[in-house]
Ligand code: IMP
């Protein structure tokens with residue numbers, strides 16, 4: 001059966017916001033280069049679009065993590081499924097996420113990456129669900145959109161591995 005998807009944030013709005021955040025990042029990192037860490041798989045579409053909008057030198061690396069535990073709640077204990085290819089020492093690291101929900105995954109990831117001695121670590125997310133935050137200490141530097149507590153798909157986000165390729169952010173009507 002096909003799911004019904006309601007558009008939450010249309011394609012043009014997402015594209016404009018990504019452009020705007022890219023510009024802000026370029027200004028904030030002026031005179032430096034930025035090392036983007038894409039958190040797979042959800043972050044891949046956003047990372048590519050964002051990278052195209054950043055005008056300072058960009059390098060890219062990819063990481064895949066999975067959260068232990070069952071059900072829809074992430075446990076906060078994260079297993080590295082695919083580690084980064086390159087060291088982080090001295091780099092200006094920007095973690096690029098699709099969505100921050102409880103913040104557990106990100107909180108754990110930051111702790112792991114801090115131990116690799118980057119010059120600094122910042123966080124950039126396409127979406128944030130602030131009402132769902134458990135890890136209040138997680139500071140997000142760049143947020144494209146804050147959204148209500150709804151399950152969203154598109155622009156990298158999936159429902160059962162489907163809909164990552166939608167060019168907009170949508171809500172699956174169950
Ligand atoms: P957290 O550890 O609770 O912040 O979990 C974040 C992860 O949960 C994201 O990287 C997504 O993989 C997944 N997630 C949370 N909310 C949604 C949603 O609305 N749609 C799709 N995936 C989601």
Ligand code: MG
Pocket residue numbers: 039040041042043097098099
């Ligand atoms: Mg993710």
